[in-house]
Amino acid sequence: MAAAACPEQRSGRVAEQTRAYILVETSVGKTGEVIESLRKLPSMANVDAVTGPFDIVAVAEADTLNAIGDLISDGMHRIPGIVKTITCLTVKYQE
Numbered sequence: 001m002a003a004a005a006c007p008e009q010r011s012g013r014v015a016e017q018t019r020a021y022i023l024v025e026t027s028v029g030k031t032g033e034v035i036e037s038l039r040k041l042p043s044m045a046n047v048d049a050v051t052g053p054f055d056i057v058a059v060a061e062a063d064t065l066n067a068i069g070d071l072i073s074d075g076m077h078r079i080p081g082i083v084k085t086i087t088c089l090t091v092k093y094q095e
Contacts, residue, residue: 021090023086023087023088024056025054065089
């Protein structure tokens, strides 16, 4: 399982970011427009069209869980053409 942290140097300390994989279902014919809109959102690290039950997988990274929540509720859910999202947050995995 992938690690949740995206290490970043700040004041000599390692800061961890919250990462989310967001599965996006779009209206028929709207995938391209939705991808363009998603790529403009802050904290969006990657956006790819995919095959399967969802049309897009987006990766978001932010300093806090609340920032991810704001990105989804205030940003993504306002984009025309998005029918449904499922958000999968990464977690630290230690054996």
